[in-house]
Amino acid sequence: MGEVAAQIPTSFGHELRACLRCRLVKTYDQFRDSGCENCPFFKIEEDPERIVDVTTPNFNGTISMMDPRRSWAARWLRIGKFAPGCYALAVSETLSEDMQSLCQEERVQYIPPKRI
């Protein structure tokens, strides 16, 4: 694999947050310091306040994706194109409209989490 993996969470507790778009899971600090590897356009590292907007601690289940290109799980979860790393199986919040339009501007897909 020649792929650069995303940062791996340095802790496993409540500091973990998941990116609302790509569901990448990292600690708050990691997001603050280096943003989201899959969604650089959020420019979290430039505006740490955005962390609250584009990430959530409210997610369910994690998956450590070693080999997203060849993983069925990645395909199923639609994270096959993202960097290897830890992801949430499901996030419980939706990107705000602002952020959604940002995604649109960036021409990246955003699939809001499915509601029950």
Next chain:
Amino acid sequence: MPRHRGEEDDVDEDYDGMELEEEEEEDEGRSRGGGSRQKRGRSSFFDDYAEEDSEEEEDDDDDEDYGSRRGKGGGGGGGAKRKKSSAAMFVDDIADQVDDDDEEGEDEDGEDGFIVDTGTDLPDERVDRRRYHDRGFDENDEDVDDLERRIQERFSRPQEDYDEEATDVEQQALLPSVRDPKLWMVKCAIGREREVAVCLMQKYIDRGSDLQIRSVVALDHLKNYIYVEADKEAHVKEAIKGMRNIYANQKILLVPIREMTDVLSVESKAIDLSRDTWVRMKIGTYKGDLAKVVDVDNVRQRVTVKLIPRIDLQALASKLDGREVAKKKAFVPPPRFMNIDEARELHIRVERRRDPMTGDYFENIGGMLFKDGFMYKTVSLKSIIAQNVTPTFDELEKFNKPSENGESGDFGGLSTLFANRKKGHFMKGDAVIVIKGDLKNLKGWVEKVDEDNVLIRSGLKGLPDPLAVNEKELCKYFEPGNHVKVVSGTHEGATGMVVKVDQHVLILLSDTTKEHVRVFADHVVESSEVTTGVTKIGQYELHDLVLLDNLTFGVTIRLENEAFQVLKGNPDRPEVALVKLREIKCKLDRKISVQDRYKNVISVSDDVRIVEGPSKGKQGPVRHIYKGVLFIYDRHHLEHAGFICAKCTSCVVVGGSRSGANRNGGDSLSRFSNFKAPAPVPPSPRRFQRGGMGYNARGRGRGGRGGRDDSLLGTTVKIRLGPFKGYRGPVVEVKGDTVRVELEMKIVTVDRNAISDNVAVTTPSRDTSRYSMGSETPMHPSRTPLHPYMTPMRDAGATPIHDGMRTPMRDRAWNPYTPMSPPRDNWEEGNPGSWGTSPNYQPGSPPSRAYEAPTPGSGWASTPGGSYSDAGTPRDSGSAYVNAPSPYLPSTPGQPMTPSSASYLPGTPGGQPMTPGTGLDVMSPVIGGDAEAWFMPDILVEIHKAGEDSDVGVIRDVSDGTCKVSLGSSGEGDTIMALPGELEIVPPRKNDRVKIVGGQYRGSIGKLIGIDGSDGIVKIEDNLDVKILDLAILAKFVQP
């Protein structure tokens, strides 16, 4: 691991797949040089697992892949038909995987093809195999990636065009196939699931592609396990080797392919909490309590709710004073609004503070915040339940209390209630009313529902029609007089008529309980349905007397969801409790009698009047008696389903006539007088005794009920329910709601030697005592009118049994006696009451053949059970004969069948003359009468001509009592004429084709598929019905 990336070599691939799969063909494989290698790989894996290297693992695990490869190989017949459409491959793969047996066959085919095609490739096999593996992955990836790419291309770009529906379909395409990596379940330390997953990720990054696993899943809701996605178990083992939180040597479980998606399908708990949402507390003192969201802090995942405090002020005071509080864990204080003044009285320090954010004032007691009596609590989002919270009426009422000032009846804000509405709440045609905004109180009908907006037609001039109204501003509208059904909430399932409409609250008159029920209009739909409602939960029914604990008992007066409302047995004041099903100890249905104020005996169903206490003046029949407490049912009492609880000493029995005389000596007499039956003759001693004692003991003297019960005595009943369903038998005892029934003996087949005559000695006495003839007889007719239902019952019960289970013989036995009630005594004494015992003689007895043969059920068919019930009803002891073996029978087993029985039959009083066409007819063949009964063409018979050897033949024609018989087992011989008396049916054997020569299927042809004693199991050819028929009416059929 070295990977040989080779160009496509389909043939080799096929070859490999097949060969590796077929262990039996190891020799063959070895001869080609590949098998041995494979074998080594295998054994090393099994024997020396520690030394395995990834290559070997792969060898081993490749087996799993072969399902797919091989499938293709086989399908291609060894040819290089690699390029199927990927979809087709998927299908093939799955089919192959499932169907192992087929694969074997296919393999062979494939192999044949292969040998022809690719023998020359053998030397390269090893390389090819590696190649194959590698390429296998690549291809896999290619497929996957390709698929993914296509899908992504198709759906991702023009986002606007596809909404979630589209992605659902798309998701289907992503379902795992056998070619995908698998999920393996690995046990890990509890609470370390996420950590393990992250550590494995780190390990992967550190070790690079050494680790062959693809992903690791840690679910929040699944403790103790993680899932690892990998192609092979060995990869998983390799990856988890040395992990701290994974126990070594744990079993690794493969997740079945169809469950793979379940693993990943985690619902995003999209908590849509907003202010005023109703929630329930999940844990702690307030567990299950209703609370209302006041504030949500999404960032910190905390929510502030207000709820009714459960605070023991005394305990709180002690605690705040620093005194030791006796901890009673089990005690949860009831919810009660905080009364600050009360708290102050207890010298609890109450601080009044202003919340800086909202500006509201809160009373702070020991760190807890209160306002308007409510407690304001900030808790974690995880500690509340926010989904499907539907507050009950009571809860809302309670919640509403303090803020009653002003807007009464608005139960804590309509909007919050509506928040729980499901989609599709309104339907076209619903009558609705606007409850908010400018158009408040506008009525209309739903025209169309469009997401949140409902188009309503108001019919008012000057208003646009239809009018779009937000769903939340609408409420279903009902008018008094509407008949509705409750579709949700505590009263779900109830139906009733709307008697009052108070905004969105309806008051219904329930069809079931005749009580007023308050429901939300939202929970109701208009319906003409009238449910009798559920009146039973578990073993308890409405209006049962139940024991709650050793001291408390009560009558169930209403059913709710899995709970009863119980009117407790408290005579001082009506006390109603909601009791869960499991809290009920047992049902009390003892029949007790007590004494009233004047020492008169009260028993259940007696009318009593309450002469003192809170319910003084009420009157009604007693429904239950327990511990000196009466439950009286007064129709005019509207509360508690009409039940009133009173002490027995506060009541007097009304209608004195019932109490006195009846209960004493005149018991039986008065009872019988109710029958309109002359009672000069006492019932049989035993019965008298039983009946009389029963009455005295139970103090039940009322003629109507008692008499009725009693009349059941001796009658044959059929049990309709329970484990004895279908059994019949005479009632031997009646006690309250239960009767004791002596079940009829089962008709069984026993060897003749296995029976003894002893029974006969004992039974007659039993018989007589129970059905002592003379004395009872006069009563019987009187019963019939009382129990008109007996006849149909008996019919239903008896007839089928006769048709099906018994031999025709019995019916024949019956019929002659059918109309002869008058001479019955005679008959019972002199004649076999014993016909009924036929089980004993019927099947095994040797002579039966002679008689069975001519038993062509014509007799019984023509007099189907009707005659039986005729006979039975008036006499009531029908079962007696059936039941009681008589002295006669066992000792003379075959007697009725021999011709000599004819001589005795006519002797039976009333027998023969009265039943001309029935019983005797069927006997006649033996006696030498009409032959029509069983002689039919195309059956195999044995011919016994005087002075000649017996011979077999086939009846060809029957005319005037003579038969044209073609000799020979298939009728190929000479044709002779024979008299019926000279012929005998050749009994068919199993699997013979048979012709049914008697009974309602007479003439039908079928196949004898089994023999059970004297019964044959016949599959009738016309309709393929399987019938159990007496062997006697089956004759071997010979195709003409």
